[in-house]
Amino acid sequence: MKKVLLLLANGFEAVEASVFTDVIGWNRLSGDGSTQLVTVGTRDKLECTFNFTVIPEMTLDEVDVDDFDALAIPGGFEEAGFYQDAYSEEFLDIIRKFDQNKKMIASICVASLPVAKSGVLNGRKATSYNLNEGIRQKQLAPYGVQVVNQPIVIDKNIITSYNPSTAFDVAFKLLEQLTSEENCKYVKKIMGFSKE
Known part of the structure; x- marks a missing residue:
């Protein structure tokens, strides 16, 4: 079983988290059955960007990175406190550990901003929120990131994307990396994303 750690900071955007829960969940129930997702939070109760409460299955202090195969991180809003949690040392340390073990992120x-702040994107290509005059993309550069203004950027084991519209594509790309292209196409089909 391939286990995905869904890392949630307070103020995360619910739609960006839900694509991972759905794609990984659909695969577990109707795809090849090889994936499982575990929600992990910076605290035992989290507020989403648009004000509903989520109780994660685990908190960061309970995580053993060796138990997981991939890390998934949704973005969030500054106004909702996202960066306070996402820039915390314990959050950044989890990202570093996944990268050190060459596991998918x-x-x-x-969410690419804490990935960059952790140091793992130094000298690598990535993207971030592309609207609002590219302010968030510009914030990547001081971390040594080669900023690319494309919907999805993959550099080795790290996938970044540039706005919420890319969310399902990122989740499907992660599923493909964890399983196979054929299985991913099948899950897309049964979820109605593909006619193939």
Whole structure:
């Protein structure tokens, strides 16, 4: 079983988290059955960007990185406190450990900023939120990131994307990396994303 750690900071954007829960969940129930997702939070109760409460299955202090095969990180809003948690040392340390073990890291929108702040994107290509005059993309550069203004950027084991519209594509790319292209196409089909 391939286990995905869905890393949630307070103020995360619910839609960006839900694509991982759905794609990995659909694969577990109707795809090749090889994936499982575990929600992990910076605290035992989290507030989403748009004000509903989520109780993760685990908190960061309970995580053993060796138990997981991939890390998924949704972005969030500064106004909702996302960066307070996402820039915490314990959050950044989890990212570093996944990268040190060459495990997949998939981030959506501004979730690439804590990935960059952790140091693992230094000298690598990545993207972040592309609208609002590219302010968030510009924030990547001081971390040594080669900023690319494309919907999805993959550099070795790290996937970044540039806004919420890319969320399902990131989740499917992660599923493909964890299973196979054929299985991913099948899950897309049964979820209605593909006619093939």
